[in-house]
Each structure stands twice: as C-alpha cells, then as structure tokens.
Amino acid sequence: MKVSKCILRPACLAFGVFILVSKPFFALAQTPSNTLATDANNLSFEKRAPNKLQASTHQQELFETQQYLEQKISDIEAANGVHHVDVSTHLFILAQIYREQGDKVKARNTFERSLEVHRMNHGLYDASQFAIVEELIATNRLLESWIDVNSNYEYLYWLHRRVYKDDENKLIDILNRVVNWKIEAIERQLLGDRESLAKQARNLANKANKIIRSNNIANEQGE
Incomplete structure (x- = not known):
C-alpha cells in the first residue's frame, strides 16, 4: 500500500514532527486494540433515561x-x-x-x-x-x-x-498513537519538558515513516 498523505498539526510544525499516515491521528487513536477474552463481553449496562x-x-x-x-x-x-x-x-x-x-x-x-x-x-x-x-x-x-x-x-x-517483533507493519498504528499522545501533551502542556517530548515524537515518527517507506519500496518492486 502506497502512502503519500502527510498529516501536519500545529505542534508537528513547531517541533518538526511529522509522519506519513493513511488516516488522521485522531482516527488512529480510535483504532480498536486486541480485546481481552473475558466474561466482560457478557456484561452490558444499558444507557438509561435521566430520571x-x-x-x-x-x-x-x-x-x-x-x-x-x-x-x-x-x-x-x-x-x-x-x-x-x-x-x-x-x-x-x-x-x-x-x-x-x-x-x-x-x-x-x-x-x-x-x-x-x-x-x-x-x-x-x-x-x-x-x-x-x-x-x-x-x-x-x-x-x-x-x-x-x-x-x-x-x-x-x-x-x-x-x-510483533517479527512483523513491523503491525507497529505503525501504535507508533502513530504514541506520537499523537506526545503531541497532545505538548499542545495542552500536560507534561513538563516540551523539547524532550518533541524529540521522542520525532524519533517515533521516524520509525513509522521508515516502515512505511520500506512497504512502498517493496510494493513498487513487486509491481
């Protein structure tokens, strides 16, 4: 799958953090994770009228x-x-x-x-x-x-x-989510060192971009 769209948010631009993604940061944050196989599936709470x-x-x-x-x-x-x-x-x-x-x-x-x-x-x-x-x-x-x-x-x-040590492709979504969190923490000033957070976000974004570029190259060679 070729990915060409770059999602840029204000904090990304301010700190030089950007990542190539196939869907927006906040959409990735909503991606469901593996679920715990528990009896919780059988436990439901109805949304009730406010009386x-x-x-x-x-x-x-x-x-x-x-x-x-x-x-x-x-x-x-x-x-x-x-x-x-x-x-x-x-x-x-x-x-x-x-x-x-x-x-x-x-x-x-x-x-x-x-x-x-x-x-x-x-x-x-x-x-x-x-x-x-x-x-x-x-x-x-x-x-x-x-x-x-x-x-x-x-x-x-x-x-x-x-x-997923043997399948880097499965790391892309979690990398995006963690980058998304770091940027949120910068924008909302939730944690102390903004420069450190920006550096962490850049490093993680670079990892995701490297995987995506490798996929694009492999796809091009396979065409």
Whole structure:
C-alpha cells in the first residue's frame, strides 16, 4: 500500500514532527486494540433515561454486580490462590464497575492488579494485555494523571514491539498513537519538558515513516 498523505498539526510544525499516515491521528487513536477474552463481553449496562428512578435502579444493579464480583474473587483466591488465572478476568470486570460508579482511583488500582495477575499467568509478552493497558489509559485520562498516561502509552508501545517483533507493519498504528499522545501533551502542556517530548515524537515518527517507506519500496518492486 502506497502512502503519500502527510498529516501536519500545529505542534508537528513547531517541533518538526511529522509522519506519513493513511488516516488522521485522531482516527488512529480510535483504532480498536486486541480485546481481552473475558466474561466482560457478557456484561452490558444499558444507557438509561435521566430520571431518578432509573438512575437509582442502574446504581443498584452496579452495586449488586460489584458485590458478586468481590465475593467471587475472594472465593477463587481462597480456593486457588491470589494469582489464579480467573482472578485477573474478574478483576478486569470489577474495575469497570468501579469506574462506572465513579471510583476512578479504585478502578485504576484494580486494573493494575488485573494486569499483574495476567502477566503472571500468560507471560510478559502476551497480546491480551493490550485491553487492560487500554483501560488503564482511559482511567488515568479521567483522573488527569498525565504522567501515568504517558507511562501507559510507552508500556503499550514496548509491549507491541515484543508481541510483533517479527512483523513491523503491525507497529505503525501504535507508533502513530504514541506520537499523537506526545503531541497532545505538548499542545495542552500536560507534561513538563516540551523539547524532550518533541524529540521522542520525532524519533517515533521516524520509525513509522521508515516502515512505511520500506512497504512502498517493496510494493513498487513487486509491481
């Protein structure tokens, strides 16, 4: 696939950061990641009309689900140990419940624990971690914990590099997303050293451009 369009944003121009992409930065940010295979797929919360009775019913449902999951986790840990594989699955769902209830700090801590248990069971370089890290990014954004958001993005990129070490093409989207985040942090002044962020963004953009150029050359040679 030949890519010729260059997306330039103000901060890109100011710091000399640009990247050849096949779709805009913010579109890439919405690209779905690998999903964690959990019972979360069976858990859905309806969007309800904003009246007090329905809101109360929804909160009651959340509370009951929270209690069920907390007890389930306790039972699994008692029977099989705190690092049993099913603990991570239930923690992942429970963290979403906490966040829905408005307890973002508890949600973040629970996602982090889910990730820890998951890594112990599936190894350091397992793609199903992606979904947990994505939820950590979303939760830390809600908390406006920008240093943690930055760490989450960098870990997500590191993880993609390990998982897709034999297929660089699969790194293009995550490279674009991390560049997009660095530029956002510069524009909104979310982190301290703008020059350092710009340098990081340039380096990542260069990596993505190198992969894209290699693909274009290979395609041209194959024509």
